[in-house]
Amino acid sequence: MKKLTPLKAIRKKCLDCMCGSAYEVKVCPSDNCPLFSYRFGKNPARKGLGRIENIKQRKPTLSGKNKEINAN
Secondary structure, eight states, X not given: OOOOOHHHHHHHHHHHHTTTOHHHHHTOOOTTSTTGXXXXXXXXXXXXXXXXXXXXXXXXXXXXXXXEOOOO
16 A cells, blocks of 8 residues: 555545545635645645755755766
8 A cells, every 4th residue: 555645645635625626626715724735735845946856866066056966
């Protein structure tokens, strides 16, 4: 059995709340719900950071910007 992550559990709850309709989750009017920002199954605090696998491959430089590590 696949492990259910907290974000996927939130997504399932939102789908349950909206009778299984992904469109209704998208246009959800309950912006006061504590799960509202997470309703797409994504963490809004991670927006723009990229995938975890890609972040691990980056190497910090002196300028503070990340450069990808060449596997060559």
